[in-house]
Amino acid sequence: MASIKDVAAEAGVSVATVSRVLNDHPSVSEDARTRVLAAVQTLGYRPNAVARSLRTDQTRTLGLVISDVLNPYFTELARSVEEEARALGYSVIIGNADERPDLQDHHVRTLLDRRIDGLLVSPADGGSPGMLDAARAGTPMVFVDRWIPGVDVPVVRADGRTAVRDLVAHLHGLGHRRLAIIAGPAATTTGSERVEAFREAMAEHGLPLPDAYIGQGDFQAESGRRVTEGFLDLPEPPEVVFAADNLMALGALDAIRARGLRVPEDIALAAFDDIPWFVHTDPPITAVAQPTGELGRAAVRALVDRIEGRPPQSVTLAARLVVRRSCGEPAPTPHSPVTNRSTS
Amino acid sequence: MASIKDVAAEAGVSVATVSRVLNDHPSVSEDARTRVLAAVQTLGYRPNAVARSLRTDQTRTLGLVISDVLNPYFTELARSVEEEARALGYSVIIGNADERPDLQDHHVRTLLDRRIDGLLVSPADGGSPGMLDAARAGTPMVFVDRWIPGVDVPVVRADGRTAVRDLVAHLHGLGHRRLAIIAGPAATTTGSERVEAFREAMAEHGLPLPDAYIGQGDFQAESGRRVTEGFLDLPEPPEVVFAADNLMALGALDAIRARGLRVPEDIALAAFDDIPWFVHTDPPITAVAQPTGELGRAAVRALVDRIEGRPPQSVTLAARLVVRRSCGEPAPTPHSPVTNRSTS
DNA sequence: ATCCTCCATGTAATCGATTCCACGAGGAGG
DNA sequence: CCTCCTCGTGGAATCGATTACATGGAGGAT
Structure with missing residues (x-):
């Protein structure tokens, strides 16, 4: 593969001049510029990003460590992150932690070894050692979706509190009284916050929330099941199951169907995280939707601000309730255009 | 961030010795080794992968360019690719082409600039210029899922021919005669092959396949719809719609429901690419399942073989039919364990 | 005792870029 | 006509690793 030296030789100038042309430094004669550009053409030269990074100490690359690529929520997040990063002139390297702290650590380490300019993390647990080290070492970092309390890193996330309250109000309005929740891992902020919000909303409506109605899941379908x-085995099963993420909701749906029960007639179902597939299941599933794309974009902007020396900002966006039919009431416009997105 | 020089100073040896310890070269005294390791500990030193890559001319990184991250099929592929690569000591950088040749080119170029050791591609179209250049330039490369005819690159893919024949036989056996297909882009191999296989299977059963029953899609949900x-607007609508990928199948499902029709009573539906969600839709969707994980792993093995100087092998695995209820016949065991994976 | 080998180690070149500094030419100003 | 700037350019240092080569000391063989 042709190097800058070959280009210099071909153009009859020094490597310094070639470099100047490539980085459009002002002080280059028109003549030299055209000769260099021609040489670049004929040789099909492309600058070696590795060498450039070594010299300049920047890779123009962001690392993104997500908890689970198989979760459509994170997939959409990853897509919007890459999009915004590309618009700002950065590349993104994705690391999939599969909800495992050790894998998360592996990816953080690898990413750091590659000297990425900044790190976007949705921590799989309370904070793996490698991640904390990175934060302490001053690597530009931003938490997205989930975060770690007590660590001084900007957070970009959605606040589901209001939407969860809306959900409980909706369920209460439909006459449901016995509501159960499938929680995520307590070590994750999203795991504990959603239960917290749910508990508070229940209290507001004077509804009891017995421990038996709080199930411990791990954000994977199997745990939802x-x-x-x-x-369902309880002497008095709940009337509604609220899953703290979309995969657990599908596990729940599966378990319900396996017993031959119908949704919503026999038991209602709602989920946190709205995904396109919820429109297509039968019945369509009522969910709390996060502004995922905006979350990803805001996170990238915050991280790039931090990298480029501007003060980064934490951002909290609102989630909103999307009512569909899985809790009993038909959605306002059952067969309207397509994405049935009515807010309660 | 500490460099190898700092470690050398701390340990009281030369950088050469430090490097030897780190790459466990045999010729290092036990004493030096322990001193270096101690220095590495106290400084929290991590080798700079950028510098190492520049010198050794290898990054131990694979590029993976997929057509659409939002498609669960590719997500699963990406996951298995990363897993196998990690096991072999490589990292993976994913580029999402969103079915756009220009974006695909962007990612190929970026990946090449980073001097990845090899490239795994599922080409979004007949072959963008940058990709063909890369192949011609001798970059180690393997096509996965889709490929480009006439380019001398190993291909790892699934052959759906038999499974499609099984599907048509299944549909024929259920009494269906008017079968339609939503095809993928003709420029992709998977787009044209699936139609081809379908056409042949129809011919075998003596069924006509009028042009009106061949719809042109682009592998996205909207086109399926x-x-x-x-x-459905045809004077004589088909009895079955077969979508050439999972996203178009969901678009189809949506269009069918929007008309208030029922699956499979009013119209049957089948899809290429089985995904976990097909178990959870109502009715569960009959699909042709690819051995996605095995495909990803085999592709990585072939690519790494090529990179490390062993002769790479093209691999073709069989896809198989998974019968569910969307075509009329109840699946053999309607409420069996979970993943309803019965082969026809 | 001498010579040869082998082992541990250090010095320095190298990978491909960027960038500081020096230098020569040419133009402006005194 | 001389001085001083500015501009275009090239030489060379540099980033952080790896590795070929040189070196010196220890140990074995004769």
């Missing part, structure tokens, strides 16, 4: 089976 | 609407 297991917890739901537990609920 | 549009094409399906066209089918």
